[in-house]
Amino acid sequence: MRLLHATIAVAIALSLPVRAAETPYPSTYEVPASAPVLIRDATVLIGNGERIDEADVLLRDGRIVAVGQDLASADAARIVDGRGKFVTPGLIDVHSHLGVYAVPAMTAHNDGNEMTAPTTPGVWAEHSLNPNDPGFDAARAGGVTSMQILPGSANLIGGRGVTVKNVPATTYQAMKFPGAPHGLKMACGENPKRVYGSKGTAPMTNMGNVAGYRKAFIDAQDYMRQQDEYTKKLIAWESADKDERGDRPTAPKTDLALDTLAGALRGEILVHNHCYRADEMATMLDLADEFGFKITAFHHGVEAYKIADLLAEKGVCGALWADWWGFKMEALDGIQENIAFVDAAKNGCAIVHSDSGEGIQRLNQEAAKAMAYGNRAGLDITPEHAIRWLTANAAKALGIADQVGTLEAGKQADVVVWNGNPFSVYAKAEQVYIDGALRFDRNDRSTWHQADVMFGMQKEVTP
């Protein structure tokens, strides 16, 4: 911790652009001590497409130690009988507004959209994130162990998203996923042009939207040039003869908004783009090419199936609903095969996301629907394949795939034990481990965390 602060101090002293790994508001999340856990004889969906029947999973010191048959562990303090049960990686939701639109949905809880200007890249969702939202507890009971909290979609560029571990906490820093990159929320289409156009200000049209993104990134390029020039001058100054080099160059002022966009252009901040229509997604891919950044994932993308090959070719994930449609014109062409068709493209990256306090509680059911409709359309999707949509692929889109998303030795022990096949309406997460610690057990009321806001209001706690 001290080292990290020292690094930031150096960076600030040199007035260099602040790098993602050194951002302020650092995580204070700590992996709790936990005794080793051995889950025995379960059906294990690894998250990488593999399935192992009658397998054991060993967790120790917050990590997955091994997955395989007939594992032995002399020190396992907790033995879980996995017969008839399924084990999956902890579920990951790449699109949540828990905490920034905390329930109860009071006006004071409208913290997700900074609707004061169409581009607000300087705002960070984490500074709106209220951990005292019972939605986190409900999501945990649904097997969700990590999620990205994003700003809303009123703005063309809405601000930074933050990835958290779904643990009960009093501060968001205590949830913040250590080392996870920030996301950048961008939005296409109807929302920004409705919010601003209705006030008679730009953008009012889709072409106004695109001009808005371009202007922002042109400003960011200019900002980066100034930063680079300053760095060059500083290097020249430091290597010059001390008697002749004159005054130390003055650093340009840090601009919060442009600093975020520069981070996106450098690839340190991952771009998450709310975008519904196929043609608009194609335009955004061209925008990304124009400025040399990468769109990590299109979110909602109800027409992603129309350009599944293009998305796969560009290496862009589609974070999608199973069946939402019709609530506005850009959602009119939604179909229930969207996720399966995006997945079916060669190297396709499909993700099941929620954008909903209800949906996040049953991402497994959303995936089950997508699987069923895909199979009726002639695909051959298995549970071990489809589980990737809410684990490994989601982890990839959040830049944390080396740490979570599959049940592979060495990864963080975010694990869900289901009471049966999770691709069913009747399945329930029975145990949820986060970094090896049992954070929810359906059979142990003491693990049913109740948010502070519910005290004295809720008559009875149910999982």
Added chain:
Amino acid sequence: MMRRAITLALGCVLSAHALAETVLIRGARVHTVDAAGTLDDTDVLVRDGKIAQIGKALAAPEARIVEAKGRPLTPGLFGGLTALGLEDVSAEVGTVDHAYTPGALAPPQPMGLRPEFDIGYAYNPASMVIPVQVAEGITFTMLAPSAAPGGSLIGGQGGLATLDGRSIDLLPTSKSLFVALGSGAAALTGNSRAAQYMLLDQAIRETRGALFEGERLLTVAGRETMAKYLAGGRVVFYVDRAIDIRRALAFAKKNGLKPVIAGGVEAWQVASELAAAKVPVLVDPLVNLPGNFDQFGATLENAARLQQAGVTVAFSMSGDASHMARKLRQTAGNAVANGLPWDAGLAAITANPATIFGATDRGRIAVGQRADLVLWSGDPLDVTSLAEQVWIGGDAQSMVSRQTLLRDRYRPQP
């Protein structure tokens, strides 16, 4: 008058259809949602749009045979309280007709209470949203007017629609008045829920002939409409908080109304009173978070506890109910996963809503009932099961919708 003419014309069309086809569905797992329970390896004969026979080894030489091969057959499903046929694209005002909101116009138009507002006149049986739901097993729905900003706490009248794409009129015996109570409607009643009873009480006094100086709440047509409901008509109260449900029950009793509770997030807390008063409840089984201060008692066990107490329970979605009507069976599955018996879960989207809204001709598989049927690939309450064939009034429905057309256009090439 015009409406009657339309009905007559339609009647001819319907009878032509009713003669269309005799169908024998053989070897199904028949969930009758009736006294007969679930019947395995059973045949159902459909003739003249109705269920003619249920049994083993039925024969009908003229019938088209459908081999169910043990798959489940259920009554056609209820879509919930929706705006199917009244709302195409939610965000586009010109495609939405389910709320009378003159106060939302610019400049705002004055309005009192307009119970006479009848959304049946807006129902479009050819709406593109309907085939999307029918292909998923939805055959009837309760069209429900909304109490929206710019309107009043009395949303108006709705009724049951049969989603065969032809029937225009709402089932006469299903007509219901919709009233919103609690915090959701407080903004329509001077920012206090107490004023809801003040306004309703005045409306009732006006209906019963009390004369007021100055401004009236009701028009002549409004008083006539209210009078019908005060004679024992069905009134759907949207209300969530336990104490507000109690007050709605008391208000209904005092004024001779036949109440139905919708929303009912905290209904489980007053389950015994609801059961004793024989008041049915429509809930969204997925609501387990407090959207507002009326909903702190939200629990996934709401449906199970109500059913356990003897309350008649049906389901309705709380968000985007029309486009997502097909999700209602998923909510039923979740209710079952949270303690509701499976049979009660199916009844909550078939027989119970039919009974609640005065339809005696549907919601069950029994001889003489309408042949509104769905053949499923598997357990109809599970998310991996899909509707394979849907019949409404004995007619096999097209399983094509704009969504299946889009699917087929963009289907990945192997």
